Amino acid sequence: MADTDGRDPGPRPPDHGPGAWVPLGAATAVTVLLVTVWPLLNAALPDTEPVRSGQALRVGSEGGYDAALTFERGGWELHPAASTADRSYLFSRGPVELTVRSVVPVEETPPSATELWHGLGRIVRTEDPDARLGDPRPVAADAGAPGLTGPLSGDEDGVAALYPSPDGVFAVQLVLSGPDATPADLAAVEDVVRSIAFSEGGSA
Amino acid sequence: MTEAPREPRGPAPAPQGPHRLPALVGAVVIATACLAGLVLQVVQFTGHIRVFPWAAVLALAFAAATFAFGFWILRRIRPVRAPDPVPSAVAAVWGMTAATGAGIVANGGLSAVWSKLLGLDVTGAWDAALTAPVNEELLKLAGIVLVAVVFPRALRDPVDGFVLGALVGLGFEVSENLVYAFQAVTRAGATDPALAVATTTVVRVGLTGLGSHWAMSAVAGTAVGLLAAARWRPERRRAVLAALLVLLAMGQHWLLDAPLFGEGIAAVLVKVAAVFASTMAVYVLVRRSYRRRMRRALAAEGEAVGMRRSAAVALVTRHGRLRAAQDVARPEQPAVLDRQERMLAAAEDRAALDGT
Structure with a gap:
C-alpha cells in the first residue's frame, strides 16, 4: 500500500486469500454431502414393511381417544418413509394405496363432519389440482363410528372417507386410490376403511 | 489540539488478483445453492399457495414482519456499528433459501432412515432431536462460512460471526415458519386455514x-468468527473453542427439539430460556472483548491523526459519535461523519489483528 504521508500504514486486514479455499471447500462439501448421503442411505433401505393381518394399528391419538385400523386381509404394506406416527400413514396392497391422515382442527368449536369433508377436498387438491371429492353420504364404521364417504376423481380415481373422533377433537381422513388401481381393486379392499375404531385413552 | 488533525487512513484496500478467487467461487456457490433452495420450496408449496391463497398471504405477511424486525434488531446488536447491509442480506437469504431447501431434502432423507430403522413411534418422538441439530446446524453453519469467504472484511471477528450467524438463523427461522404454517393448515384439516x-x-x-x-446460529457463527480471525489457520486452543461453540449450538437445538420435561408450555419456556441465556452469555463475552479491542484501536488511530485519546475512544459508541458530530456546526457535520467512518474502518482493521 502506498503511504503518501509517511505515517505508519497500520495493520493490513486479514485477506483470506489462499487459506480461504479450505473453508470454502469444507462448507460446499458439507452442504452437498447432507443432501445426498441421507437420501441415498434411505434409498438403500427397503421402502415397505409388511402389516400383519388382523393387527390393529393406531393411526391417530388426540383428546381422549385413539383411532386404529385393522387390516384383516393379508398383503398390506406400510411405507414408513412416507408416514409420521399419529399423523399420516401410507399403506399399499398391490396397486391400491391407502393414505390415512389424522387432522386436529384448531377452532374452539369443532367443525362439523361436512366442514371436515370440504377441508379434505381442499387438502387433496394441494397434491392434484384436478382432484375433486363428490358429494358425501353418511357411513358407519364396523365398530359403529359415524362418518362420511364419497368418490374421489382426478389424476387418480378413488374413494375417500372421514370419521370424526367421538369428542370431535380430531378426525381420521382415509383415501383409497392408486395410479394403476381399478374400481374392482378398490372395491376388493374397501373394508379396511370401515375397520376404523375409536377407543378411549388418547394423548391429552 | 495544537496542530491541525490529519485525515484518518480509512479502510485498507480489498485484496486483488488471485486472492479474490475463493470469494468469487464462494459467491457462485451461494448463488447456486440459494436459487436451488428457493425453487425447491416454491415447487413444494405451490399446491398450498394455489388452494389456500389467503392463508399463504397471511403466512407471508407474518414472515415479512418477523424478518423485518429480526433483521433490524440483529444488525443493531452488533457493538460499535451495524454490519454492512449486503453481507447481512446474503447471510439471511442463505438461511431463507439454501439452508431451508437443503434442510428439507436432508431432513426428509434422515427422517426416513430413522422411520425405517427405529420404527414410527420412536421416530415420532425423537425425529426432530435426532435430525435437525445435525442437518440444520451444519447447513446454516456452511452458509456462515461461505459468507466469511465471500465477504472477508465483514466476517473477521467473533462478534461478526455472532451477528451474521444470527442473521442466517433468522432467515432459516422465517422460512421454517412458512413451512410449518402450510403444514399446520393440512394438520388442522383445512377447515380454517387462516386460523391454523x-x-x-x-x-x-x-x-x-x-x-x-x-x-x-449466532453461537455457531461465533466459532466461524474465531476461525476467520485466525485466517482459517487456528492454533489448537482456538480450534477447540470453535468446535465447542458449534457443539453448543447443536446442543441447544437438541435440547429444544428433544421430548424431555414433557410437552407443556412450561417445559418449552424453560428450554427456550436455556437456549436464549446461553446465547446471551456468548454475546456478552464477544461484545466485551470486541469493545475493548476497538477502544484500543481507536486510541491508536486517534493518536496517529493527532486526536485526543478520550475523543477517539468515545467514537466506540453510537452515542459518542452522534455527540461528536453535534459538537460542530451543521455544515461541517458530513465531513465529521465521514472522518468517523474512516477512523472506525481503520480501527476495525487494527482490532481484527489485535488478538481475539
Whole structure:
C-alpha cells in the first residue's frame, strides 16, 4: 500500500486469500454431502414393511381417544418413509394405496363432519389440482363410528372417507386410490376403511 | 489540539488478483445453492399457495414482519456499528433459501432412515432431536462460512460471526415458519386455514422465537468468527473453542427439539430460556472483548491523526459519535461523519489483528 504521508500504514486486514479455499471447500462439501448421503442411505433401505393381518394399528391419538385400523386381509404394506406416527400413514396392497391422515382442527368449536369433508377436498387438491371429492353420504364404521364417504376423481380415481373422533377433537381422513388401481381393486379392499375404531385413552 | 488533525487512513484496500478467487467461487456457490433452495420450496408449496391463497398471504405477511424486525434488531446488536447491509442480506437469504431447501431434502432423507430403522413411534418422538441439530446446524453453519469467504472484511471477528450467524438463523427461522404454517393448515384439516396459520405463527414467534434458530446460529457463527480471525489457520486452543461453540449450538437445538420435561408450555419456556441465556452469555463475552479491542484501536488511530485519546475512544459508541458530530456546526457535520467512518474502518482493521 502506498503511504503518501509517511505515517505508519497500520495493520493490513486479514485477506483470506489462499487459506480461504479450505473453508470454502469444507462448507460446499458439507452442504452437498447432507443432501445426498441421507437420501441415498434411505434409498438403500427397503421402502415397505409388511402389516400383519388382523393387527390393529393406531393411526391417530388426540383428546381422549385413539383411532386404529385393522387390516384383516393379508398383503398390506406400510411405507414408513412416507408416514409420521399419529399423523399420516401410507399403506399399499398391490396397486391400491391407502393414505390415512389424522387432522386436529384448531377452532374452539369443532367443525362439523361436512366442514371436515370440504377441508379434505381442499387438502387433496394441494397434491392434484384436478382432484375433486363428490358429494358425501353418511357411513358407519364396523365398530359403529359415524362418518362420511364419497368418490374421489382426478389424476387418480378413488374413494375417500372421514370419521370424526367421538369428542370431535380430531378426525381420521382415509383415501383409497392408486395410479394403476381399478374400481374392482378398490372395491376388493374397501373394508379396511370401515375397520376404523375409536377407543378411549388418547394423548391429552 | 495544537496542530491541525490529519485525515484518518480509512479502510485498507480489498485484496486483488488471485486472492479474490475463493470469494468469487464462494459467491457462485451461494448463488447456486440459494436459487436451488428457493425453487425447491416454491415447487413444494405451490399446491398450498394455489388452494389456500389467503392463508399463504397471511403466512407471508407474518414472515415479512418477523424478518423485518429480526433483521433490524440483529444488525443493531452488533457493538460499535451495524454490519454492512449486503453481507447481512446474503447471510439471511442463505438461511431463507439454501439452508431451508437443503434442510428439507436432508431432513426428509434422515427422517426416513430413522422411520425405517427405529420404527414410527420412536421416530415420532425423537425425529426432530435426532435430525435437525445435525442437518440444520451444519447447513446454516456452511452458509456462515461461505459468507466469511465471500465477504472477508465483514466476517473477521467473533462478534461478526455472532451477528451474521444470527442473521442466517433468522432467515432459516422465517422460512421454517412458512413451512410449518402450510403444514399446520393440512394438520388442522383445512377447515380454517387462516386460523391454523395464525395459531402456529404465534406459537413459533411468540413462544419459541427467542430461543430458536437465530440464537443457535449466532453461537455457531461465533466459532466461524474465531476461525476467520485466525485466517482459517487456528492454533489448537482456538480450534477447540470453535468446535465447542458449534457443539453448543447443536446442543441447544437438541435440547429444544428433544421430548424431555414433557410437552407443556412450561417445559418449552424453560428450554427456550436455556437456549436464549446461553446465547446471551456468548454475546456478552464477544461484545466485551470486541469493545475493548476497538477502544484500543481507536486510541491508536486517534493518536496517529493527532486526536485526543478520550475523543477517539468515545467514537466506540453510537452515542459518542452522534455527540461528536453535534459538537460542530451543521455544515461541517458530513465531513465529521465521514472522518468517523474512516477512523472506525481503520480501527476495525487494527482490532481484527489485535488478538481475539
